[in-house]
Amino acid sequence: MNSALDTWLEKMPVVAIIRGVTPDQAIDIGHAIHEAGIGIIEVPLNSPEPFESIKRLSIELGEDCIIGCGTLLNEKDAKLVAEVGGQIAVTPNTRPSVIRKCIELGMTPMPGWATPTEAFAAYRAGARYLKLFPASSFGAGHIKAVKAVLPNDAKVLAVGGAGAHNAAEWIAAGIDGFGIGSDIYTAGRSAEDVHQRCKDIVDAINSAR
Numbered sequence: 001m002n003s004a005l006d007t008w009l010e011k012m013p014v015v016a017i018i019r020g021v022t023p024d025q026a027i028d029i030g031h032a033i034h035e036a037g038i039g040i041i042e043v044p045l046n047s048p049e050p051f052e053s054i055k056r057l058s059i060e061l062g063e064d065c066i067i068g069c070g071t072l073l074n075e076k077d078a079k080l081v082a083e084v085g086g087q088i089a090v091t092p093n094t095r096p097s098v099i100r101k102c103i104e105l106g107m108t109p110m111p112g113w114a115t116p117t118e119a120f121a122a123y124r125a126g127a128r129y130l131k132l133f134p135a136s137s138f139g140a141g142h143i144k145a146v147k148a149v150l151p152n153d154a155k156v157l158a159v160g161g162a163g164a165h166n167a168a169e170w171i172a173a174g175i176d177g178f179g180i181g182s183d184i185y186t187a188g189r190s191a192e193d194v195h196q197r198c199k200d201i202v203d204a205i206n207s208a209r
Contacts, residue, residue: 058085136161
């Protein structure tokens with residue numbers, strides 16, 4: 001388990017997904033997110049120059065926030081993320097070799113799953129943070145049912161259609177965190193806008209808990 005990640009998930013259970021961010025904007029956006037009360041930031045690897053953005057964020061905010069990548073597909077990119085300071089690696093699937101490589105490199109994998117079979121496969125490969133994606137396709141009831149059979153040390157996050165607007169439903173189902181993307185950031189959005197959006201999300205989730 002990752003104690004720093006657990007601390008942030010307890011404080012504010014949100015992974016801010018900043019798909020499309022550029023290196024020149026990454027630090028301002030990172031500060032905007034952190035200052036609003038969210039401390040886990042994911043740069044998807046299909047963003048422009050993602051490794052440079054992760055590097056800059058890690059240098060600037062790595063002691064205060066959890067910085068990492070999303071849309072990780074292979075071991076080669078896992079190594080590049082680790083080299084620039086990434087701490088977490090979010091994947092869209094449960095490929096065991098990628099999960100194991102992330103752990104070997106000292107990163108915390110957060111693989112994407114849909115079925116109980118996939119969740120257990122990811123767990124067997126070493127993952128303890130499991131990302132249901134797309135969450136809206138399955139609903140909060142799916143989380144509740146799967147969590148009933150998963151080991152107690154598995155934490156489940158919902159990504160895609162789960163967020164501030166329906167937080168209470170997901171929290172009641174036992175969710176451990178949310179991955180929120182376009183409600184926080186889309187390419188070109190200002191740091192001021194991102195900050196306000198994050199504050200609204202923090203307030204909504206705190207009210208739902």
